Amino acid sequence: MNKPKSIEEWKEIITTARESGLSDKDWCLANDVSINTFYYNVRRLRHHACEVPEPVAQNVSLQPKVVPLGISFYCCLDNHRKIHEACPALPPRKTA
Numbered sequence: 001m002n003k004p005k006s007i008e009e010w011k012e013i014i015t016t017a018r019e020s021g022l023s024d025k026d027w028c029l030a031n032d033v034s035i036n037t038f039y040y041n042v043r044r045l046r047h048h049a050c051e052v053p054e055p056v057a058q059n060v061s062l063q064p065k066v067v068p069l070g071i072s073f074y075c076c077l078d079n080h081r082k083i084h085e086a087c088p089a090l091p092p093r094k095t096a
Helices: 007-019 024-030 035-047 073-086
Strands: none
Touching: 007 024, 007 035, 024 035
């Protein structure tokens, strides 16, 4: 797609891409369209107040994932003690 396209043509191209189920990047790669040109024309259409479909979500969760590390408090204390014993240059440990 090297020749200049009209706004109407880009609206059709972007709508086709967004309704394909592919990400914008994947659709552009499959259809030999520069991703930069694609997004430039998305902005251009929005500037002209055209309705542009939103991109397809790519299995992205906005919820943070909590992963248990399985480290106990006592394990950390024991490792801390071993590190201080092995390296006398560290400042002395504070004891409670």
